[in-house]
Amino acid sequence: MIKKTFRSFQNKKILKYFLAILFFLMIGCVTYSLKSPINELNNKRKYTKSEIRKILYKADVLFDSYHLDESYNYYNQAQLLCDIDNDYIDYVYALTCMASVEQMQGDFVASEVLLTKTLPHLKKIKKPRFAANVYEQFGANYYYTYDYNNALLYYQKSLHLKISTYRKIVVLNSISQIYLKQGKIKLAESILISLSKIKTIYEKDKYINDYEYARILDDLGLCYDEQGKPEAIEYYKKSLAIQLRLKDNYSLLYSYLHIAEYFQFSNPQKAQHYAKTAYDISSKLNDAPNKLQSLKLLTKTSEGKSLKEYSSKFIQLADSIEKSRKTAKNQFARIKYYSKKDRDENLQYKAEKAKNELQLERQKNRNIISYIILFFTTMFSLFLYCYLTIKGKKEKNDAIFKSEIRISNKLRAELAHDVYQTLTFTENIDLTKEDNKEILLNNLDAIYARTRTISKENSAISTGKNYASALKEMISGFKTPELNILLNGFDLILWDCVEKNKKIILYRILQELFVNMKKHSQATLVSINFKITDKTLTIIYNDNGIGTKNSTPNLKNGLQNVENRIKTINGNIIFDNNSEKGFRLSFTFPL
Structure with a gap:
């Protein structure tokens, strides 16, 4: 009896182990069937490093010629094709360039999101210039969104890296601009004076050396201007002379704007001349923000018909900038969405093809259970993928639609009437009179303030320590x-x-x-x-x-x-x- 019981126990134990082994074999078979096509697909990469870098080269050429939309598209294609475990350098480079384009278009939140994706890969890159570039872009994003403490933090992180003397000088110059915004003028002045004494900033290229030296002189003039010191104009003019020789229109544009701001109260006629030159350059470069700043200075220094003309252009351009920024943001969102969609469809097609080929090779070794599990798993995954994709797209479109309607209604309710009243005022009132001119400027300031308030109401919210x-x-x-x-x-x-x-x-x-x-x-x-x-x-x-x-x-x-x-x-x-x-x-x- 004891022997029978023992044998029965042994048989049950053996059966239990046998079922367990059979279960794990079935799971292993199914897992192998599902994973092997993907592994084989990964081993047969369609794009090599050289092909990815050809795409990046096209993007760089377009970026340098200010074709931002097209360059953004190529950078996005390159980062989607990168295998982040092997091509992490190209991946980080493409993302930082995309972030730079977003920054230039004024979408600082989108730029920060792209830069954040690079952070896990920076430690793997030995060259510190990649990390420095990311930190400096973070600093610029925070600077343009008035978060000067975080901007200073990231510029200092870049400064502590083992970067070239030239790059350290550029970062120090940026730090001095933050100190100016924070009201630490003496601290900014001490940095800029030290930098202005360095004659050789970049040894390999005299053009870049002179370009940075002119920038330092201009910023030092700005520092003295903030303090009301008359020597500001001397540094502005020294910087302008170098930039005229270099024929760099962007640098010239900022110099003319700074000189116009310097003279706007003491000599309006001279200020108008420099502002008009800045306006012409910004029009040639199609630089809308600086064109708007030039028009603002021209309205403050003009009278009569000229004042009316510049005021009208200012209002039209402000509306156009807001519209173009929204269009650019939507365009970049569409590029990212459709590029990802195309990649997913190609990967799905290649995975299905590889899976079918391997299934034929192992067809004799499979049983009915693995086919059934594979079929239902694939169908359920496809159904879930389609459902979540459609639902997510619908929710996103609904949210965007509601947000645009709300902002549109707010603009129409709070600004349309004021803009109409201002235009009517400029048409029916003699603007040569100081009182009328003052009223017009006050109206324009009010419109500008309301526009900034609406922008701030719809801006991103910091949910961290601040x-x-x-x-x-x-x-x-x-x-x-x-x-x-x-x-x-x-x-x-x-x-x-x-x-x-x-x-x-x-x-x-x-x-x-x-x-x-x-x-x-x-x-x-x-x-x-x-x-x-x-x-x-x-x-x-x-x-x-x-x-x-x-x-x-x-x-x-x-x-x-x-x-x-x-x-x-x-x-x-x-x-x-x-x-x-x-x-x-x-x-x-x-x-």
């Missing part, structure tokens, strides 16, 4: 001599523990509330209370503006967005309809 200061800065931007804002409990919140998407929603909700208050409330005092109870954040908003007793808030005037946003993070919102004077609401959401 989130609390960014939120406070946004709120303080609504403060005026007639309006006081009180924050209670703000500094007690551990903002680092709040999820990224909830930070963005909270930022936008408060922004909507303040915009709505500014338009409709007529309030002179606003208080916001922050408190955490049972892992739930509660925000109570009060103002002493127009009350809502016996009425419901007008959700169509901005508050509808508040309600929609809070629902996306499982929050609740309560409107107080019993306030005789003032407006009050509270909303909560889980942390």
